[in-house]
Structure formats: structure tokens, C-alpha cells
Amino acid sequence: MNIAMLVFIACSVMAIVGALALILAREPVHSALALVLVMISLAILYLLLGAAFIAAIQILVYAGAIMVLFVFVIMLLNAGEEVRTNVSRLAKWVGLPLGIFFLLEMAYSLFREYGGRAALAGGTAAPVPASTRDLSMKLFTEFVLPFELTSILILIAVLGALVLAKRES
Amino acid sequence: MVPISYYLILSAVLFGLGVVGFVFKRNIITIFMAIELMLNAVNLAFVAFSREFNQLDGLIFVFFVIVVAAAEAAVGLAIVMVIARNRKSLNVEDVNLMKF
Known part of the structure; x- marks a missing residue:
């Protein structure tokens, strides 16, 4: 287990936890902070992939500008806790299974196409960072x-x- | 070296969570955040493919996606403000004029 793998696992766990927190949080401000967590962990993953410029604009534009805009609007509108209404039956009985099916289908097709493909397409030479x-x-x-x-x-x-x-x- | 499939599966998981958030959240601002999450997931797939095939075009596309996301956030949040002003609510169930 090399260092890149460890960084990848740490960042992906952080991203998934952030995404789950975005969905589960009731307060919009908590969701916004969870989304910032996702974006920062994705920026570290971009650095791991050798895309330093994309990582920089991910932090500057996404985690900086766009999220500030979100937090600004949340505070401007005084968005409080989300009211719990009864979820429509269509969403509950069709939406959730379809969402899980969609996720599984994507994971299956990606894994079938690229699963266990550790070598790079360009040959054995390591790619130069962009x-x-x-x-x-x-x-x-x-x-x-x-x-x-x-x-x-x-x-x-x-x-x-x-x-x-x-x-x- | 992390295999590309790991990145793609992480991207798929994040996109799926974005879809679930988009469907289940009731607050219109949080729904917007779920859309941003989906855009981020797609960006990760772009960067991973760009690395895999040693092509810079994927990174250029990520750049444009980020620009479009910024524009979308500006316009979308303006629309959210108008809705909040007219309906006095941020719940999407209160915006049901065109609901079947």
C-alpha cells in the first residue's frame, strides 16, 4: 500500500462522508459546509492526478466563490431548518430504488470497462503531470x-x- | 499509482449521492447544492480520464464546466431569491403551479 493509495482512500472517504452529510443535514448551512468538504477533498484528488491548475481553480472558484455565494444567499434569505413534509409516494417507492439501481449500474459498467486496469493506456511510461x-x-x-x-x-x-x-x- | 477505476467508482458514487439529494431534498438551495455535487463528480471523471489517456482536453473541459457552474450558480441563486420573495418559502413543494 503506497502513499498515493492512502491519500486516495482518505480523500474519497472524506468526499463520500461530505456528500452524505450534505444529504442528511437539515440546516442548509451545514449542507453548504459539507459541500465545501467534498470540494476540498476533490481538489486534493486532482493534485494526486497531477492536475495542479484544476486543483487551484477548484479551491478558488468552487470552494471560494461559488460556496460563498451559496452561504451568502442562505444568510440573506434566513434559510432555517428544512421542514419535514411527507415525501411523495412516487419519490419514496420509485425514486429510491431507481437511484440505487442507477448507482449500481454505473459502478458495474465502469468496473467492467476499467476494473483492475492498473496500467495506463499510453504504455508503461508514467504520464507527465499536466x-x-x-x-x-x-x-x-x-x-x-x-x-x-x-x-x-x-x-x-x-x-x-x-x-x-x-x-x- | 491508483487505478483509474477507483476514481471512476468514486465519481459514480458521488454522482449517485447527488441524484439522491436532488430527488429527496425539499429546500431549494440544498437541491442546488446537490446539482453542484453532481457537476463535481463529473469533473473528477474528466480529470481521471484525462490522466489515463494522457490528454489535456479533459482538463480544458473541466475548466469550462467550472465556468458554466459559476454562471449557473449566479443565475440560479437569483431565481431562488425571486421565488423566496414571491412565495415566502424555500420549500419546493410550495412551488407547485405547474405540478401535474
């Missing part, structure tokens, strides 16, 4: 049009959020 330099070269040459389009998308999102949240007088 450097930020290579990533940015690709982003600004091959993917420059989508990159520019995302700026328009963000602009539209900001305008849309402003228009939606504006109090009409």
Missing part, C-alpha cells in the same frame, strides 16, 4: 473561441442575475 503551461497553451490556441464565448456567457449570467434579483418598484 503542466499549467501546456494547459494554457492549449486553452489559448486550440480552444480560444470557446474561451472567449465563456466570457460572453458570464456577462449574460451577470446581467440575468441582476435582472432577476432586481426588486421591481
Whole structure:
């Protein structure tokens, strides 16, 4: 059992516990903190996979910006404890079995395809870690049009959020 | 070296938990968080595949997914605020105008 495996097991346990806490928590703020736990453990897994830049923006954008937005809205709306209503019968009798079936099916098909495949597709040579330099070269040459389009998308999102949240007088 | 299948199964488990949260939670903000959890699970699969096949395209895609998630969170939370203002409630069962 090498160190990478230990880090992977620790982070995956942390992520799954966080996801379970997100579902089971009654207070929205607790759910938000559980989601931050999931995101930080995923960032460590990205580091383990050699994607340092993705790990950095995972922390900065997801755990930083997006979760702050969530916590901000929770506090702004004064979201309290979730009221326990009777779950609709359809969700209880169809939703849960379907969810479990979906999970099992995904695990089965992934494991059948990739199970026990320790070797890398590219041969025996260990892959070089994806450097930020290579990533940015690709982003600004091959993917420059989508990159520019995302700026328009963000602009539209900001305008849309402003228009939606504006109090009409 | 951790086999890729472990990452994919973790990704599948997280996605499944996201689906369960999406279906079962009643608070509209928590439902949003479940969606973010599913996006994160898919990102993990992208990064794992990118590592496995030694291709950078997966990482580029993760980058775009994160950007779209940020935009989605901004617009979605604005919609949540409007709903909370109009309905005086965050429970999705109170938003049932189009419910069959």
C-alpha cells in the first residue's frame, strides 16, 4: 500500500462522508459546509492526478466563490431548518430504488470497462503531470473561441442575475 | 499509482449521492447544492480520464464546466431569491403551479 493509495482512500472517504452529510443535514448551512468538504477533498484528488491548475481553480472558484455565494444567499434569505413534509409516494417507492439501481449500474459498467486496469493506456511510461503551461497553451490556441464565448456567457449570467434579483418598484 | 477505476467508482458514487439529494431534498438551495455535487463528480471523471489517456482536453473541459457552474450558480441563486420573495418559502413543494 503506497502513499498515493492512502491519500486516495482518505480523500474519497472524506468526499463520500461530505456528500452524505450534505444529504442528511437539515440546516442548509451545514449542507453548504459539507459541500465545501467534498470540494476540498476533490481538489486534493486532482493534485494526486497531477492536475495542479484544476486543483487551484477548484479551491478558488468552487470552494471560494461559488460556496460563498451559496452561504451568502442562505444568510440573506434566513434559510432555517428544512421542514419535514411527507415525501411523495412516487419519490419514496420509485425514486429510491431507481437511484440505487442507477448507482449500481454505473459502478458495474465502469468496473467492467476499467476494473483492475492498473496500467495506463499510453504504455508503461508514467504520464507527465499536466503542466499549467501546456494547459494554457492549449486553452489559448486550440480552444480560444470557446474561451472567449465563456466570457460572453458570464456577462449574460451577470446581467440575468441582476435582472432577476432586481426588486421591481 | 491508483487505478483509474477507483476514481471512476468514486465519481459514480458521488454522482449517485447527488441524484439522491436532488430527488429527496425539499429546500431549494440544498437541491442546488446537490446539482453542484453532481457537476463535481463529473469533473473528477474528466480529470481521471484525462490522466489515463494522457490528454489535456479533459482538463480544458473541466475548466469550462467550472465556468458554466459559476454562471449557473449566479443565475440560479437569483431565481431562488425571486421565488423566496414571491412565495415566502424555500420549500419546493410550495412551488407547485405547474405540478401535474
